[in-house]
Amino acid sequence: MNKIVISTGGGDAPGLNAVIFAVVKSATKLGWEVYGSRHGYMGFLDRDEMVRLMPSDVEGITSTGGTILGSTNKGNPFSMPVANLAGEEKLVDVSDKVMAGFKRMGFGCHIAVGGDGSLEIAHRFAKLGMPVVGVPKTIDNDLEATDRTFGFDTAVSTATEALDKLHSTAKSHDRVMVVEVMGRDSGWIALYSGISGGADVILLPEIPFDMxxxxxxxxxxxxxxxxxxxxxxxxxxxAEGGRGDQPRQRRDRSGRTAARRYRGMGGQGSSTKDRQGYPVPGARSSPTGRFADYL
Incomplete structure (x- = not known):
C-alpha cells in the first residue's frame, strides 16, 4: 500500500486539520502518497474534487479551525440528492460509483474522519470491500470503542471558558444564567463543562429532570x-414526561416566582431570558486534541 486517501465528513469540529496534518506527515515518512477527497466522498465521484496532499500543503493548519478538505452533511453516497434535467432532486445510491472510483485511482486505504453518521457510511463501504480506517471525530463524544473523540476536549474548554466568564455577570446582577450547550442526545459536554465551570444545576439528555x-x-x-x-x-x-415548559409555581425568599424565571428549559431554550451560546465546531483544536491526533 503506497497510496491512501483521507476524507472528512459531517459537521466540522476542532482537530480535523490536525488529523489531516498528522496523516500527511506520517504517510510521507513511509513513502506513501496521500490524497484528499473534498466534501466527503465527492473526490471519488469527480476527479477534480480529489487533491494530492503534500507536507507543504498542510504546514500551519493545526491551529486553524474547520477542515481544508471541506465537509458535508448531505453527502451520503448510499442516498445522495441528485438533480434531474427538470431541476428536481431525488435520492440515488451512487455507492457503486464510489467503489469504482476508489479502485480506479489505485488507493490502498481510505481514512474516514467523522462522527457516528460518517463512520456508519464508512462501515458500509468496508463491508463492500473498501479498506477503511475510521477516525472518531465529534464534539459530542458519543461514539463507542473510544474514550474521547477529536473535538470534545476543545468543546469542553470553550464551554467552560464561557461559564467562567458568566459567573461575574450573574453575581453582579443577581441573575440566573441558563447556558445551553451542544451535544445532541449526549450530555458529555454539559457534564464536563458544568462540573469544571462550577454550575449549580446540570441538565442532561440521559436523565429527565424535574423542574x-x-x-x-x-x-x-x-x-x-x-x-x-x-x-x-x-x-x-x-423534563420528566417530555415537557420542560409547564413547571408548577415555586416562590423564592425575594417573592419572585422561580418557576417563571426558569421556564423554557428542556432542550429548547427559546423562551429563556438569559440564554448564552458559544461557537464550538469551527474553533481551533486544543493542545490536548492536537497531541492526541498523533497517537
Whole structure:
C-alpha cells in the first residue's frame, strides 16, 4: 500500500486539520502518497474534487479551525440528492460509483474522519470491500470503542471558558444564567463543562429532570445567601414526561416566582431570558486534541 486517501465528513469540529496534518506527515515518512477527497466522498465521484496532499500543503493548519478538505452533511453516497434535467432532486445510491472510483485511482486505504453518521457510511463501504480506517471525530463524544473523540476536549474548554466568564455577570446582577450547550442526545459536554465551570444545576439528555427540583436548588442558593445561579442545559435535555415548559409555581425568599424565571428549559431554550451560546465546531483544536491526533 503506497497510496491512501483521507476524507472528512459531517459537521466540522476542532482537530480535523490536525488529523489531516498528522496523516500527511506520517504517510510521507513511509513513502506513501496521500490524497484528499473534498466534501466527503465527492473526490471519488469527480476527479477534480480529489487533491494530492503534500507536507507543504498542510504546514500551519493545526491551529486553524474547520477542515481544508471541506465537509458535508448531505453527502451520503448510499442516498445522495441528485438533480434531474427538470431541476428536481431525488435520492440515488451512487455507492457503486464510489467503489469504482476508489479502485480506479489505485488507493490502498481510505481514512474516514467523522462522527457516528460518517463512520456508519464508512462501515458500509468496508463491508463492500473498501479498506477503511475510521477516525472518531465529534464534539459530542458519543461514539463507542473510544474514550474521547477529536473535538470534545476543545468543546469542553470553550464551554467552560464561557461559564467562567458568566459567573461575574450573574453575581453582579443577581441573575440566573441558563447556558445551553451542544451535544445532541449526549450530555458529555454539559457534564464536563458544568462540573469544571462550577454550575449549580446540570441538565442532561440521559436523565429527565424535574423542574421543581431545579427551582428548589436555585431557591436553596438564595436561602444560603447566594443570589445567583448557573444552569447548564444540554440541547437534548427533557423534563420528566417530555415537557420542560409547564413547571408548577415555586416562590423564592425575594417573592419572585422561580418557576417563571426558569421556564423554557428542556432542550429548547427559546423562551429563556438569559440564554448564552458559544461557537464550538469551527474553533481551533486544543493542545490536548492536537497531541492526541498523533497517537
Amino acid at each position: 421543581d427540583a431545579v427551582c428548589a436548588k436555585i431557591s436553596e442558593n438564595e436561602l444560603h445567601g447566594k443570589q445567583y445561579s448557573i444552569v447548564v442545559v444540554a440541547e437534548g435535555a427533557k
